Amino acid sequence: MRTQREVQTVATWDAGSAACAQLVVGLHKQIAAIRNGDSLAVIAPDPGAAADLPAWCRMTGHVLLSAEHPNFIIQKNC
Numbered sequence: 001m002r003t004q005r006e007v008q009t010v011a012t013w014d015a016g017s018a019a020c021a022q023l024v025v026g027l028h029k030q031i032a033a034i035r036n037g038d039s040l041a042v043i044a045p046d047p048g049a050a051a052d053l054p055a056w057c058r059m060t061g062h063v064l065l066s067a068e069h070p071n072f073i074i075q076k077n078c
Contacts, residue, residue, distance in 0.1 A: 007065050007073045009041040010034055019046040024056055031062060032075050038076055041066040 013024055013030040023044060034040055043052060050069045057064040057074060066073040 007039055009073060010038040012041040012043070015042060015044040015046070016050070017046070018044070018050055018063065020052065023049060023052060027056065027074075029052070034076050036076050036078065039065060040074050040076070042072040042074060043070055044072060 011034055013026070015026055017039070018026050023046060027042065030040055030042075042053065046052075049072070050067070053072050053074070054064050054067060056062075061078045063075040063077050064072065065075050
């Protein structure tokens with residue numbers, strides 16, 4: 001996994017207090033707005049995000065490039 005400084009992103013989404021289902025629905029909308037191969041920086045302070053975001057990536061086929069809670073970088077891969 002890469003560090004935050006090694007990855008360029010096209011957009012940043014601050015999830016604020018979103019947790020669980022809200023976080024996943026919001027992330028789905030944000031990832032849909034970027035092109036395949038582009039990366040999205042996500043700021044997700046919810047403690048569950050450390051488990052939720054990697055699981056979401058595995059289930060949806062997107063790539064988790066960096067995970068340094070609360071900062072994550074996800075590459076759109078489909």
